[in-house]
Amino acid sequence: MNIGLEKYRHYYETLTESELFRHVTHNSLNQLLEISAAQNWPKKTCILDTSHTLYTFHILITGKIKVYHFDSSNDRLLTLFLLQDNDVFDIFSLMGCGTHKVYYEALEDSEVLCIQVPLMKEWMKENPLVHKSFLSYTVQKMNVLERFIINVALEDIPTRLARLLYNNMDKSSRQYQSICGLSHKELGALIGTTRAVVNRHIQNFKEEGILEVSRNQITITNIHLLKEKLLEKRSSY
Amino acid sequence: MNIGLEKYRHYYETLTESELFRHVTHNSLNQLLEISAAQNWPKKTCILDTSHTLYTFHILITGKIKVYHFDSSNDRLLTLFLLQDNDVFDIFSLMGCGTHKVYYEALEDSEVLCIQVPLMKEWMKENPLVHKSFLSYTVQKMNVLERFIINVALEDIPTRLARLLYNNMDKSSRQYQSICGLSHKELGALIGTTRAVVNRHIQNFKEEGILEVSRNQITITNIHLLKEKLLEKRSSY
């Protein structure tokens, strides 16, 4: 990597804070940075080509990246993950698990470290302890996926939407962190439905006094009512 | 472990064939068996108590075990995984990822090795290479989950059912392996719907000449028609 010293420090310190590289020596961390290429992905950059997804491993330094699947038959997106600081992708290609087809899009300006898969494999071989961290990380992600699938398969859309809002709300400030500023279409992709349906239920929530909408921003006005949405389940049947 | 020599050999050889323990020394594998307790879970045994799920790690030697979530509000099951020989569970508890609530049920008589989580952690610490195998294994499972969620969120039930049948059919013999003998209710749990709906579509498939039904057994009569079900998607809209 050939960059300014300040940038380098910035990357270095971010990696230090990551649980993935916590037990890696300073020396090894520097070696990792040596084989990395830093890239800036501006907002709305869409990464589609396989050189990125199949042969490159990525570390997200700052920003927000959406991992999604595209279904051509009904023209719909499904967001599998929202990656934040210190997330890594794509472990699938790292493990030679080649058949999964996902796309990436930067939802905010993002700094990304790119590492060729063979180089990364080499580095991991010399730092075998990271396998443990990666395992822990992957299991956590799998837990997220597991809950996701249970939601999509067993819960109706008002419940899923309420859960999405609730989970992403900072309980004290009632502000949103990760899903702040997303369009209804993006919200739909996050819970497995379309923008029209999301909009419909947001209007319902508004009427019920759960939230208020003001240009590109959803504000929860009654957190208790929101929470009730999660618990009521389908008892109306 | 205190068992007959033959059983011991049987377990040992099964583990040797597992990709999870491929690079483990004979000595370590014996140590693993030493801290294991062998159990036989008869068909339809349902494991619910947390001593099994939360504090014990399991290796499935022979048999078939269903990992499922139960939703009390609408009284429905969702099968997340069908575990076969040499599968392991539950990695979540091993990684201290305590919040996932799943149940286990033996669909066939199963031989299981049970290992206390602290002992397993100790053993893994002395055999750090297994973290790599476990990582690879977990990533593969995650890939399965990822495809599952895409199916459930974006595809209709005829497609999901057709895919389930197709994936679990031995293409040459047209026999089923893993889902053979499952009830419509079980099939529903595998694709995220109810038995009534599964039955409805099986009747449709029958009328279309895709399959035949004879007491607890589904036989595909036209594999091409079945495959078309997968590809036609929702073009009828």
Added chain:
DNA sequence: CCCTCAAAGCTACCTAGGTAGCATTTATAA
């Protein structure tokens, strides 16, 4: 400043799939 386009709001329609209920068949056990 206006122009453009995406996002949001809303109406109307339709169908896949969830539900309820029952009758029939098959399996398991007493």
Added chain:
DNA sequence: TTATAAATGCTACCTAGGTAGCTTTGAGGG
């Protein structure tokens, strides 16, 4: 054997959510 329970097949009903199409709003760029 009979009895009990489970699995299957089938009917009828209903509603959540997908779709189409349009208007309104507002943000960002020239």
